[in-house]
Amino acid sequence: MRFATRLNSFASRAEAEWPDLKGKPSVLQMAARAARVDGLTDLDLNYPDHVDDNPRVLAQRLGDLGLAVNGFAMRYYTNPAFKLGAFTHPDRNVRREAIELTKRGIDATRQAGSKLMTIWLGQDGFDYAFQADYDRLWQHEIDGIREVCAHDPDCWISIEYKPNEPRSYSLIPDCATALLAIQEAGSPNLGVTLDFAHVLYADEQPAFAAAMIARHSRLLGVHLNDGYAKRDDGLMVGAVHSVQTIELLRQIRRDGYDGAIYFDTFPDMTGLDPVHECQVNIQTVRRMLAIVDRLERDNRLVEAIDRQDAVSSQGIVQEAMLGPDA
Numbered sequence: 001m002r003f004a005t006r007l008n009s010f011a012s013r014a015e016a017e018w019p020d021l022k023g024k025p026s027v028l029q030m031a032a033r034a035a036r037v038d039g040l041t042d043l044d045l046n047y048p049d050h051v052d053d054n055p056r057v058l059a060q061r062l063g064d065l066g067l068a069v070n071g072f073a074m075r076y077y078t079n080p081a082f083k084l085g086a087f088t089h090p091d092r093n094v095r096r097e098a099i100e101l102t103k104r105g106i107d108a109t110r111q112a113g114s115k116l117m118t119i120w121l122g123q124d125g126f127d128y129a130f131q132a133d134y135d136r137l138w139q140h141e142i143d144g145i146r147e148v149c150a151h152d153p154d155c156w157i158s159i160e161y162k163p164n165e166p167r168s169y170s171l172i173p174d175c176a177t178a179l180l181a182i183q184e185a186g187s188p189n190l191g192v193t194l195d196f197a198h199v200l201y202a203d204e205q206p207a208f209a210a211a212m213i214a215r216h217s218r219l220l221g222v223h224l225n226d227g228y229a230k231r232d233d234g235l236m237v238g239a240v241h242s243v244q245t246i247e248l249l250r251q252i253r254r255d256g257y258d259g260a261i262y263f264d265t266f267p268d269m270t271g272l273d274p275v276h277e278c279q280v281n282i283q284t285v286r287r288m289l290a291i292v293d294r295l296e297r298d299n300r301l302v303e304a305i306d307r308q309d310a311v312s313s314q315g316i317v318q319e320a321m322l323g324p325d326a
Contacts, residue, residue, distance in 0.1 A: 059114075072109040146186070175199070198232060236265055263281045263282075
């Protein structure tokens, strides 16, 4: 099992780690801190935020710390105009800039030895009625996705959907819309990244979303975290929705997911110890996978699911989680 994490998490409580630091910690400083997490194998890097002019050398330095590059994730902050849209901006020149930036990000991903680029198109959306021509907006989005996929057919491009933020309405807010975009784009190297907290506040059941992705496309990334289904809380794994997390892990194992489990959590929001937080996330997932193993050996669960017998299945799952009656 490969475990990856959000690098920016390791800027949390910077004053405790680097008391003499002026400004923000560097990529390698955060990576060295992350490398202390037992069981952590990979990092995801934001592009262009975390990447200098030589991604190959950066990957080698991370390798010296014992960490591989799982993939890159695009961030569209370099041009203030992107606030009104990246692939969907009304100005063709701004759209072109976003697409070319993504292509450079894909090239950097490959130079770093990875084959996974995650695109979260959070700036592509709208905030007001009568703000946009929805057909045109959608066409720009599909055209942009299709073009960046064609740039390097050997690199996986994964759409991470999210209901809103920073836009009031994201153009790709949920699983069904992401799958529709993938169908229209028609690119064989396109798939979906499922972020647990995003799924929750899209009012979706995580395991159901994963099943639909496996049925109609390919699950390329799993971001584990938790929240209260109102926003992207970035809480620790299993903190609120333990049963749903276990069901998701069971589903993706049954569907053959072989990528990294990535922790998209926000210890930096309240100054938690990021090393300890990540360590507990890994331990939690391992315990949950052990529960999945127990459930897969229990024929009673299969039989209860076949009958859609919710009462029996809940009893079986709770027994696997909490143990038999005292």
